[in-house]
Amino acid sequence: MDYFHRMQTRMMQLKDKDGLIILSLETSCDETSAAILKNGREILSNIISSQIDLHKVYGGVVPEIASRKHVEMINHVIEDALHKANVSLQAVDAIAVTYGPGLVGALLIGVSLAKALAFALDIPLIGVHHIEGHISANYIAHPTLQPPFISLIVSGGHTQIIHVKDYGVYQLIGQSRDDAAGEAYDKIARTLGLGYPGGPVIDQMAQKGDPFRYNFPRVNLKDCPYDFSFSGLKTAVVNFLHNLQQKGEEFCVEDICASFQQAVVDVLVNKTIRSIKHTGASQLVLAGGVASNTALRKEMALACEENDVLLYFPPPILCTDNGAMIGCAGYYRLKQGRISTLRLNAVPYEPLVQIP
Ligand code: KG4
Numbered sequence: 001m002d003y004f005h006r007m008q009t010r011m012m013q014l015k016d017k018d019g020l021i022i023l024s025l026e027t028s029c030d031e032t033s034a035a036i037l038k039n040g041r042e043i044l045s046n047i048i049s050s051q052i053d054l055h056k057v058y059g060g061v062v063p064e065i066a067s068r069k070h071v072e073m074i075n076h077v078i079e080d081a082l083h084k085a086n087v088s089l090q091a092v093d094a095i096a097v098t099y100g101p102g103l104v105g106a107l108l109i110g111v112s113l114a115k116a117l118a119f120a121l122d123i124p125l126i127g128v129h130h131i132e133g134h135i136s137a138n139y140i141a142h143p144t145l146q147p148p149f150i151s152l153i154v155s156g157g158h159t160q161i162i163h164v165k166d167y168g169v170y171q172l173i174g175q176s177r178d179d180a181a182g183e184a185y186d187k188i189a190r191t192l193g194l195g196y197p198g199g200p201v202i203d204q205m206a207q208k209g210d211p212f213r214y215n216f217p218r219v220n221l222k223d224c225p226y227d228f229s230f231s232g233l234k235t236a237v238v239n240f241l242h243n244l245q246q247k248g249e250e251f252c253v254e255d256i257c258a259s260f261q262q263a264v265v266d267v268l269v270n271k272t273i274r275s276i277k278h279t280g281a282s283q284l285v286l287a288g289g290v291a292s293n294t295a296l297r298k299e300m301a302l303a304c305e306e307n308d309v310l311l312y313f314p315p316p317i318l319c320t321d322n323g324a325m326i327g328c329a330g331y332y333r334l335k336q337g338r339i340s341t342l343r344l345n346a347v348p349y350e351p352l353v354q355i356p
């Protein structure tokens, strides 16, 4: 029997196993991470090696440097994850790995290693979509959370509203037509000379600024009430800054940060609440790096309270890219029999598969 057929039989045995151990890998961008999860929602270890300091000098992620660093770190990170969880490689029941979307060279490191390990250990391989991972971080943070719910995914690469109808059943409600929210944060921070990544530092500075000092655009796309556009806002802030600099006028960085952030948060809250009313959902789940944002959390909490909606978001460590969220998504894929063949490949762009 070949590997895949053997794994289909194995999967049937594993599906209901109590104490199921998953080793998961995440290398889609600038974090090398490995985690050990028990029964899908319990973290035994979640090791994250961040490359931020390497990319900082360039003002953003350099793909070649990212790939090289993943190669250097991945084995150490896996060893640390096993050691911290007190689990041997032989005790691992299945391997989950991010296959996309992301930087293809970076993804390949995790995918190649996961395939090699799955084959050598003769255990199932589970390819996981990165966005599905971000959403699943909430299952770990909130043990009783169950679909259906609306999820707002806000990261450096994505801004999407997804209706999660069941585990693994997704319907795209809206998404950004251009830049992701995190991308706008990073660009504005670069223009202001605040370094990379931009989100955390703008979040901090905005807390000391006046969010209503400058009125930056909130884009509403005609006929697409749930889609976003952040490139206009980004350009408006950049042009505004250049204008002030050319005229030699003084400006308050904190007020710029706060006003820019208010424009982002207004649009995110507005469209998300509208999509909740449209779908009749009663739960909202925030996911992705920007879900750490203080103002977004605060304003979304107020809007949810007004609309009788339960709000969930993960702690910051599970908002950022990490292996644990991939392991959790992998667990539910395994339960549904959605394991991968050894042909699994890294995919730079891919929508989250929609199962009607
Ligand atoms: O999800 P993530 O770690 O990686 C991607 O999959 O993209 O998100 C990274 C993004 C970056 O753009 C970063 O600036 C942003 O999340 N970010 C934040 C905050 N923390 C991270 N944006 C706003 N406020 C924050 N506190």
Ligand code: ZN
Binding pocket: 130, 134, 155, 156, 288, 289, 320, 321
């Ligand atoms: Zn991410």
